[in-house]
Amino acid sequence: MLAKTQLHDAVRHAPARDLTVTEIRTTIVDVPTVRKHKLSQTSVTAQSYVIVQLRLANGVEGIGEAATLGGPRWSEESVEGIKATIDTYLAPAMTGQPADRFVTAGERLDAAAKRNNAAKAALETALFDAVGKSLDLPVAALLGGAVRTSFPVLWTLASGDPDQEIAEAEAKLAARLHRTFKIKIGAQSPEADLARLARLAKALTERATLIVDANQAWDETTARRCLPCLADLGIALVEQPLPAWNVAGMGRLRARDRVPPLLADECVFTSHDMLAVAEAAAADAVSLKLVKHGGLVGLRKVAAVAEAAGIGLYGGCLLESSVGAAAHLHAFAGLRDLAWGCEHFGPQILTGDLVTEPLAFHDFAVHLPEGPGLGVTLDPDKLRHYARS
Ligand SMILES: O=C(O)C[C@H]1C=CC(=O)O1
Ligand SMILES: [Mn+2]
Incomplete structure (x- = not known):
């Protein structure tokens, strides 16, 4: 007593x-x-x-x-x-x-x-x-407890200039920050993108894993032509090659030979969308994002449907600051298997952050902040500084 x-x-x-x-x-x-x-x-x-x-x-x-x-x-x-x-x-x-x-x-x-x-x-x-x-209590504890406290994290190459992109990737590798790179494609012709990817794949061969994100840019015919070329270049994952509405098309692509694994992004907002993708066998993995799923409870529901269908989980982002990134990490922390790691490099691409102590990045991983709630503290001076007047 x-x-x-x-x-x-x-x-x-x-x-x-x-x-x-x-x-x-x-x-x-x-x-x-x-x-x-x-x-x-x-x-x-x-x-x-x-x-x-x-x-x-x-x-x-x-x-x-x-x-x-x-x-x-x-x-x-x-x-x-x-x-x-x-x-x-x-x-x-x-x-x-x-x-x-x-x-x-x-x-x-x-x-x-x-x-x-x-x-x-x-x-x-x-x-x-x-x-x-x-x-x-940390948010992860409110969601059932953390299974992991660090997350392999990729970096996105998206200047469109292969020389700049190779130099950027080299710097990230040397600093032991990132060794998986997501390359944004679809802003230029498929041929120009394939030439750019060939240069990146050659420069980074054996030292990095490369994935691509077309952000819905290709039609099914283009994707049918280009996906085997991506497979030949060793691209490990292809994100949202087709428009979000064409889930059946993603299913048809996936059934073909020499197609890398496909990642569903803009075609999965709700758990119902996730079920439709599962039914169409349209993806190997799904990108989980709070902005799509309406919050942490919704994200866990989408993840549960994916898990039930044997679809892998990928920790997606929308270039959040340390506030939004921390929220994602708490939601990802409790997932049994985050097979594809995460992409919460957002705090690193900003010229400044919004919190007193930004998230820690080292050893090719981003780390769950400690402490109650999200584990990050909003900095009122920074909020004022970046606030739109
Ligand atoms: O994945 C997207 O579509 C959006 C975002 C996430 C990383 C990145 O570079 O862009
Ligand atoms: Mn995407």
Whole structure:
């Protein structure tokens, strides 16, 4: 039994348990990138996020982030739209509600707005962070506990200039930061991309694993022609070669010879999408992203459907800062098998971060931050500095 003074101490130090949401604030930030990042459908020189700050009755603040890529070009959500949706619809639906009923919160958010998955993900992340901080538990523990605390992490080559890309990959290898590289293709002709990939494969042979992401750029005929060439170059994984709607086409491609494993990205937002991809045998792996799945609970549901179908898990990103990247790592930490590693290099491509201590990258891995909640602390000066005026 605790002595009286010990009992008083325990009560005094116990985090206050009133987990009612009292206030939700949103801020749009624009953080420049170290170089231009060129995808098939857009290119960016700054990353834009909506940062959510959510306060509980106990005084604890939770944070979350919604990432976008080039405005509403990667998916339909933009930071301007996300902020308006949270301020007008999602925040009123959660204010006055308990923060620790995550499934009920999801139901309320779905009733308040259709889709808007990135907006919901940012708000739900802030709920998890606030509850974790209140209970002195990491978010990964709230999700069932961490299986791993470090994650193999790749780097994306996306300047489009092979000389620059080879030099960038060499620097990452030398610093023992990354040894798998994802090359963005589809911004130029397939022939130009194949020539570029041949140069990269030759320069990095035996020292790196290469994967490619077409971001929906090819039609099925082009993909039929080019996929065997990618197999010959030793490309280990081909992400979203076809438009998101053409799941049947991905299934047909996968059934052919000399086709590298296919990774589903833009064609899987919901667990229903995941089921359709599984039924069409359209992917070997799926890229998991909070902005697609509407938050951590949704991400785990998509992962469960993939696991049930024998489809591998890949820890996807949308170039998040350390806030959004930390949220992903907590969700990935509890997955039984993250066969394809992760791509949360986002904090490294920014010229600055939004937290007091950015995520740690070393030994070709990114590491789960320690401490309650997300394990990262928003830096108010940096938030002010990058906030859109
Ligand atoms: O995968 C995407 O489509 C989006 C993003 C993730 C990494 C990267 O370079 O772009
Ligand atoms: Mn992708």
